[in-house]
Amino acid sequence: xxxxxxxxxxxxxxxxxxxxxxxxxxxxxxxxxxxxxxxxxxxxxxxxxxxxxxxxxxxxxxxxxxxxxxxxxxxxxxxxxxxxxxxxxxxxxxxxxxxxx
Numbered sequence: 001x002x003x004x005x006x007x008x009x010x011x012x013x014x015x016x017x018x019x020x021x022x023x024x025x026x027x028x029x030x031x032x033x034x035x036x037x038x039x040x041x042x043x044x045x046x047x048x049x050x051x052x053x054x055x056x057x058x059x060x061x062x063x064x065x066x067x068x069x070x071x072x073x074x075x076x077x078x079x080x081x082x083x084x085x086x087x088x089x090x091x092x093x094x095x096x097x098x099x100x101x
Contacts, residue, residue, distance in 0.1 A: 015040045018060035030057030036064055051081035 016028035018039040023029045031037050031045035034052075036059025048054055048065030059065060070082035077083045 013041070016042070019057050021045050031059055032056055034065070035059060036061060 013022055013024075013027055016022050016037070016039045019031050019037060020028045020039055021031060021037050021042050021044050022040075024043070033056045034048045034054060035045035036048065036054060037045040038060065045059070046062070048059065048062065051068055052065035053068050054064050054066065067076055067078075067081055070076050074082040074084055
């Protein structure tokens with residue numbers, strides 16, 4: 001309440017925006033890369049699922065976490081992430097599937 005504080009200890013931090021966490025010493029901070037937060041008074045951000053990531057300060061929910069790029073010897077499976085191409089095949093640069101021959 002405005003005008004109700006009698007000392008600095010009575011002051012509270014403002015709620016943080018989504019994609020931020022509350023550092024008790026310095027206030028709201030952006031979540032690091034590959035982490036997200038709904039904001040408010042949360043004191044830490046949540047990790048994206050394995051093989052997924054998000055830019056620093058951009059993750060507001062788990063849905064913001066996107067698949068990370070696969071290596072040239074892998075393709076992206078929308079359900080399970082990067083999978084190895086069969087044999088010694090390499091994925092074509094612009095395609096997300098391994099060549100058949």
